[in-house]
Amino acid sequence: MAAKSGVWGIDIGHCALKALRCEYDSENSMLVATAFDYIEHPKILSQPDANPQQLIREALTQFLDRNQVRGDRVAVSVPGQNGLARFFQPPPVDMKRLPEIVRFEARQQIPFPLEEVIWDFQMMGGASEVDGFLMEAEIGLFAMKRDQVYAALQPYLSADMEIHHIQLAPLCAYNFLAHTLLAEAMEDDMYDADSPPDSYVALNVGTDTTDLVVTNGFRVWQRSIPLGGSHFTKQLTKELKLTFAKAEHLKRNVREAEDPKAVIQAMRPVFSDFLTEVQRSIGFFQNIDRRAKIGGIVALGNAVKLPGLQQYLSKNLGYPLVDVEKQAWAARLAGQEVMSSPKFKENMASFAICYGLCLQGLGRAKLQTNLLPKEIITERLIRSKKPWAVATAGALMLAFAVSFFFEYNEWYKVHPTTRFDQVTWEQAMSEVGSVQTLSSNFDTEDRQRLTRLEELAALGEELSGNSDRRLLWLELMKAINRALPVDENFAPNQIPDPRVIPISQRRDLHIEYVESQFFEDLANWFSPTVKRKYVEELLRQEGKIAATVGPVEALPVEAEVPLDGEVDEESDGEADGEAGRDEAGGQSLDVPGGPSGNDGDNQEAGAEGVAPIVDAEAEAVIEAALAEFDLDAITGPEGPGWVIELRGYHFFNEDPETWAGTHVRDTLLKNLREGTLSLPIELGEALEEFTMEELGIGYAILAVERLIDHNHRIPNPYYEPPAGKPGGTMGPGMGTGPGMGMGAGMEGLGGFGGGQQPQTGSPKKPRTKPGVDEEAENPRFFPAPKYSFVVQFCWQERLLAERLRAREQALMDEDDEQMDWADDEDAVAGDNELPLTTEPGD
Structure with missing residues (x-):
């Protein structure tokens, strides 16, 4: 099978050459990264003693030696300060006349003759067409001087590379944001100018300049700030009296310096200047578009790794930082080999421009303008057709000449009446025909027998293994069901009453879904992160780690918030706290099928900014136990197999000794390790006990665990408002009810709130005992502390x-x-x- 053609996105900066190769997976509608390269220049191109042309040529030569680009499309970026971007809103006009209006506007907006520039345009999203007329549209004009375009192309042409796309770096950053953070907002392509979606400020910090891009997906504004990473280095050389090379090394390794605080203090003037430029740019943009709302800051480029820079900008600008690695790369880009590479992770912030170039090369970018000169495209097309045209003309002339001289001679040689050795061609062909018929009969019979042999072999294989193979998945589902705990407090067909058995005392696990993913080699799944998690489970079994160690502390309980979401003005803040509670402090693992790993700097604080409580001593116990354990002794699974993932939750969170992950480990994980399953061997014979290991189940881990949500509640289906009080609005309705069926809970149906008279067949409100508070006897909501988890284990099919x-x-x-x-x-x-x-x- 031929390899898929991909796109190389190449961004040559002052510090390094970044390249990313991507393909598009049409089945999963996702971008897949297949290769990358990061080649750092020996010197920064803007240094006085550097030779930029020579350094770029050496980097491209090294890139071509290490990577194969033949057969792939290549897209390159050019600095934003070398280009021009203008936007205008045309009047309602016929779509057929739009190119004329754009060309007229280009002469007005571009301060150079059009013959001296290479320009392109595109209509931005959100426009509408009514009766063939364009309404509420915005057109983007993008241009660059012709000599600068050819200067940017010269290194690639010298290296015999064919370039297919040239794009301004800020517009590549826009394509990156539009495909990742703004994909949902742009899905319907409906733009409301009176209430636009939130905009993001992207800061692509380069060596000498910073590209600032403000966009909400439908509109984009960009500016080049004359400050970059080299200005921090120059400030260090000035304040600390260092050479440029030593200052650059010190800037990249601030934490390893003898006095990091002094290094940061030396760069403070550049911090202040950079902040001032960003504030001035954002203020200018908000004066242009007063309806725009800034939703966050996206930091790009390797210079943003400077300690304290991102936090400094976020604090002084008043906008939150966006976790690009979690919300953009991990969520929208596949390719485990590239994403898990340490070098790629270290420089991930600088690959956003390459990401945008790959999107454009694959035809998935929102902005598809191309500054590649038209004459190069025409020349390339003619050059590709010229050899074929010459070869075709020569072949035709030669064919006519040869045909004229040899046609008759060749025809006469094979004429039926021509004799060779006293035998005519007609007689010889007749004899050959009979022999050929006999040979064909033998060949046909041989093929039939081979086909029959293959059918018998396939039939034998199916008869010997099909009866076992068709039961494998049923056995797996039965094993999962057997591993789930069964609450002995009520029968399987009994609907439990929360007033009799509190929800927090129910042992059953509610499984939301069961997913599976096949791996050609399970060693790819058993990454260092998964191995560490598995070793923690082994240490818990041996008693070297306490059973309750883990993120089990809950957030402080907040004020009551109606589950139907209808709050009055006094409770707006409380409702916001309830909405944010879902994002509180859960830790996730970088495991297949699960969320990506997150940084400690980006942990969400939880409701109202209250951080989760972490037992530092318990965490120290875990680290100490892992330090004594030989991780290399654990080899992990090998060969093909499946990774099964169970996502669920439970309410058994009353006793700290057994709540949260402890309950999952004592029930589900323990049963997946030590449980057995009774299966039939032959029809009519006794069942045979098989262990989970014999079924191919192993390496079960608690992959993701969340903090307990003590504020979670379930509506009372029997609740009615007190007599004499007006009925309320419709209650939550479809709330999360108690689990039902086979020991594992599924999403049940809750009741309705007050304001509705009980209908025929609806639950009756219980009578309140004399002297007992009616609200306490029959509350509106039942407390249900909720703990969510994700369990993964391996399954290798065994007949x-x-x-x-x-x-x-x-x-x-x-x-x-x-x-x-x-x-x-x-x-x-x-x-x-x-x-x-x-x-x-x-």
Whole structure:
């Protein structure tokens, strides 16, 4: 099968060459990164003693030596300060006349003759067409001087590389944001100018300049700020009296300096200047578009890794930082080999421009303008067609000449009446025809027999293994069901009453979904993060880690918030706290099928900014136990197999000794390790017990666990407002009800709130005892502390015949060991016997 064609996005900066190769997975509608490269220049291109052309040529040569670009499209970026971007709103006009209006506007907006520039335009999203007329549209004009375009292309042309797309770096950043953070807002392509979606400020900090891009997906504004990473280096050389190379090394390794605080203090003037420029740019943009609302800051470029820079900007600008790694890269880009590479992770912030270039090359970008000169495209097209045209013309002329001289001669040689060795062609062809018929009959019979042989072989294989294979997934589902805990407080067909058995005392686990993913080699799943999690489970089994160690502390309980979401003006702040509670402090693992790993700097604080409580001593116990454990001794699963993921939650969170992850480990994980399953061997025979290991189940881990949500509640289906009070509005309705079925909870149906008279067949309100508070007897909501989790384990298919053969082999090995042990005992007993050499009584 031929390899898929991809796109290389190449961004040559002053510090390094960044390249990313992507393909588009049409089945999953997702971008897939297949290769990358990061080549750092020996010197920064803007240094006085540097030769930029030579350094770029060496970087491209090294890139071509390490990567194959033949057959792929190549897209490159050019600095934003070298280009021009203008936007205008045309009047309502016929779509056919739009190019004329754009060309007229280009002459007005571009301060150079159009013959001296290369320009392109595109209509931004959100426009509408009414009866063939364009309404509420915005057109973007993008231009660059012709000599600057050819200067940017020269290194690639010298390296014999064919470039297919040229794009301004700020517009690449826009394509990156539009495909990742703004994809949902732009999905319907409906733009409301009176209430636009939130805009994001992208700061692509380069070596000498910073590209500032403000966009909400439908509109974009960009400006080049004349401050970059080299200004911090120059400030260090000035304040600390260092050479440029030493200052650059110190800037990149601030935390390893003897006095990091002094280094940061030396760069403070550049921090202030940078903040002032950003504030001035954002203020200018908000004066242009007064309806725009800034939703966050996106920091791009390797210079943003400078300690304290992102936090400094966020604090002084008043906008939150967006976790690009979690919300953009991990959510919208596939490719485990690239995403898990340490070098890619270290420089991920600088690959956003390459990401945008790959989107444009694959035709998935929102902005598709191309500054590649038209004459290069025409020349390339002619050059590709020229050899074929010349070859075709020459072949035709030669064919006519040869045909004229040899046609008759060749025809006469094979004429039926021509004789060779007293035999005509007609007689010879007749004899050959009979032999060919016999040969064809033999060939046909041989093919039929081979086909029959293949059918019999396939039939035999199916008969011997199909009966076992079709039951494998049923056995897996039965094993999962058997591993789930069964609450003995009520029968399986009984709907529990929260007033009799509180929800927080129910042991059942509610499974929301069961997912599976096949791996050609399970070692790819068993990453260092997964191995660490698995070792923690082993240490908990051995008692070296306390069972309750983990993120089990809850957030402080907040004021009551109606589940139907209808709050009055006094409770707006409380409702906001309830909405933010879902994002509180859960830790997730970088495991297949699960959320990506997150940084400690980006942990959400939880409702009202209250941070989760972490037991530092318990965490120290975990680290100490892991330090004593030999992680290399754990080899993990190998070969093909499935990774099964269970996502669910439970309410058994009353006792700190058994709540949260402890309950999941004591039930589901323990049963997946030590449980057994009764399965039939033959029809009519007794069931046979098989362990989970014999079924191919193993390496179960608690992959993701969240903090307990003590504020979670479930509406009372029996609740009615007190007599004499007006009825309220419709209650939550479809709330999360108690679990039902097979020991595992599923999403049940809650009741309705007050304001509705009970209908026929609806639950009756229980009578309130005299002297008892009616609200306490029949509350509106039941407290249900909720703990969410994700469990993963491996499953390698093992047929019934394979299990039985393994058992027989184990019994044979055990018998051999016992026989060897008995032989050794006999030998030892024979050696210990002493001859009787004295008479009794001597």
